Amino acid sequence: MELKKAWENRDLFTSKASEITRQLGFSGIAVIWIFKNGGTSNLVPDDLVLPLFLLVLTLLADLLHYIAGSLEWQLFTSRQEKKTGAKEGTDNIADAPAWLNYPHTCFFYSKLVLLVASYAVLIHAMSARL
Numbered sequence: 001m002e003l004k005k006a007w008e009n010r011d012l013f014t015s016k017a018s019e020i021t022r023q024l025g026f027s028g029i030a031v032i033w034i035f036k037n038g039g040t041s042n043l044v045p046d047d048l049v050l051p052l053f054l055l056v057l058t059l060l061a062d063l064l065h066y067i068a069g070s071l072e073w074q075l076f077t078s079r080q081e082k083k084t085g086a087k088e089g090t091d092n093i094a095d096a097p098a099w100l101n102y103p104h105t106c107f108f109y110s111k112l113v114l115l116v117a118s119y120a121v122l123i124h125a126m127s128a129r130l
Helices: 003-034 047-084 097-130
Strands: none
Touching: 003 047, 003 097, 047 097
């Protein structure tokens, strides 16, 4: 297998994981909304505040994942264009350092961990209600 194909496979799975994370984040918030107490002054029941908070952090990490990635690559590409005089669409750009991907990769894994944690707490809260 070509290295390029291996990276394309990685990109396919990480983009799909991001889509599913986003959908599950919103779905979890919808479940919490359904189980809110209608007659109390609290908008969200106490046992659902933590999973709601974790789900919001999941969606924030999702956004930061893409913001960090776009900033990293924008800065790298702009610097390389200035340094080499290369224009968009040419292959005259230097190899990117490995550390360049670390910030957005951290946000990628953070959103997955936060999603799993939020669903674990949500399932625990739901099992106590059912």
